[in-house]
Amino acid sequence: MASPGTSRKHQIPDINMSNVANVLAVQAGLLDTFYVETDLICPRSPFFETARTRRWRSGRKQRPIYLPHVKPATFSAYLMLLQELQFRIPDEAGEAFPHLAHIYFLADKVGDLISTNLVIDQFISLVKETALVPNSTCVDLIYGNTVPSSPLRHLIVDYMVFDADEDCLNDESAHDFPPLFLRDIILGQRRLRDEWARSSDNALFWTGPAKKARLEKCYYHQHSAQFPACATAAEIMDVQEDGLVDAEENKMNDRCRIV
Numbered sequence: 001m002a003s004p005g006t007s008r009k010h011q012i013p014d015i016n017m018s019n020v021a022n023v024l025a026v027q028a029g030l031l032d033t034f035y036v037e038t039d040l041i042c043p044r045s046p047f048f049e050t051a052r053t054r055r056w057r058s059g060r061k062q063r064p065i066y067l068p069h070v071k072p073a074t075f076s077a078y079l080m081l082l083q084e085l086q087f088r089i090p091d092e093a094g095e096a097f098p099h100l101a102h103i104y105f106l107a108d109k110v111g112d113l114i115s116t117n118l119v120i121d122q123f124i125s126l127v128k129e130t131a132l133v134p135n136s137t138c139v140d141l142i143y144g145n146t147v148p149s150s151p152l153r154h155l156i157v158d159y160m161v162f163d164a165d166e167d168c169l170n171d172e173s174a175h176d177f178p179p180l181f182l183r184d185i186i187l188g189q190r191r192l193r194d195e196w197a198r199s200s201d202n203a204l205f206w207t208g209p210a211k212k213a214r215l216e217k218c219y220y221h222q223h224s225a226q227f228p229a230c231a232t233a234a235e236i237m238d239v240q241e242d243g244l245v246d247a248e249e250n251k252m253n254d255r256c257r258i259v
C-alpha cells in the first residue's frame with residue numbers, strides 16, 4: 001500500500017506500454033493513476049476520445065485525465081467491464097446495488113451508453129435473482145447523481161410501483177426516501193391506474209403490455225447515432241433469455257422486498 005501522499009499506478013493486464021501514443025493515463029481520485037489502451041476505452045466514450053484528441057493536439061499526450069470524484073475501485077470495476085465484459089459485484093445485494101450504481105454514474109458521465117445499458121441489465125438480473133430492490137440509502141445515492149430523465153431512476157421507480165412489497169413503503173419508511181422519489185412513485189401509480197382503467201382485460205393487466213413494456217431491457221436503455229441498436233449490448237454480454245426479466249414470471253403476487 002502506498003504511503004500517504006504517494007501516488008499509485010495501475011496498469012491493466014497485457015497492455016503494451018512500448019507505444020505511449022496508444023496509452024491513456026487516467027487519474028481516479030487523488031492518488032491512483034490507471035494506464036489504459038486508447039483502443040479499449042475511446043471507442044466507447046466520447047469523453048475519453050475528446051480528451052485524447054486534445055492531448056494530441058496540445059503535445060501533452062501523457063498528461064493524465066483527472067477524475068477526482070471517481071473512486072479508484074469504481075474506475076477499476078469500469079475497466080473490468082470494458083475489458084472482460086463482466087461484473088464482479090459484492091455478494092450482498094445491499095452492497096451490490098450501490099456498487100453497480102457507481103459504475104453507472106461513471107459510464108453515464110463519460111458517455112459510454114453500452115456500459116450504462118449493461119449496468120441496467122445487471123440491475124434487472126440482480127432484482128430477479130434476489131427478489132430485493134434498492135433501499136433508501138441507494139435510492140438517495142441514485143437520485144443525487146442522476147438527472148430526472150435517467151433510465152436508472154425510471155427503473156427503480158417502476159420496481160416500487162410494480163413489484164415492491166407493500167411493507168417497502170409505509171408511513172414510517174417513507175421518511176427515509178428522497179421526496180422526488182416519492183413524487184415519482186405517486187406519478188407512476190397514477191399512470192398505472194389510468195392504464196388499468198383503459199385495459200380491456202383487467203384480470204390480465206399485470207402480465208399484459210403495460211407491465212411487459214417496462215420489463216423489456218430496451219425500455220431502460222439509452223441509444224445514440226453511434227450506438228443505435230439495442231442488440232449491441234446484449235450481444236457483448238451474450239445475454240440469454242433466462243437472464244432477463246420475463247413479465248410472465250412476475251405475477252401480481254411475486255413481490256420484491258427492499259434490501
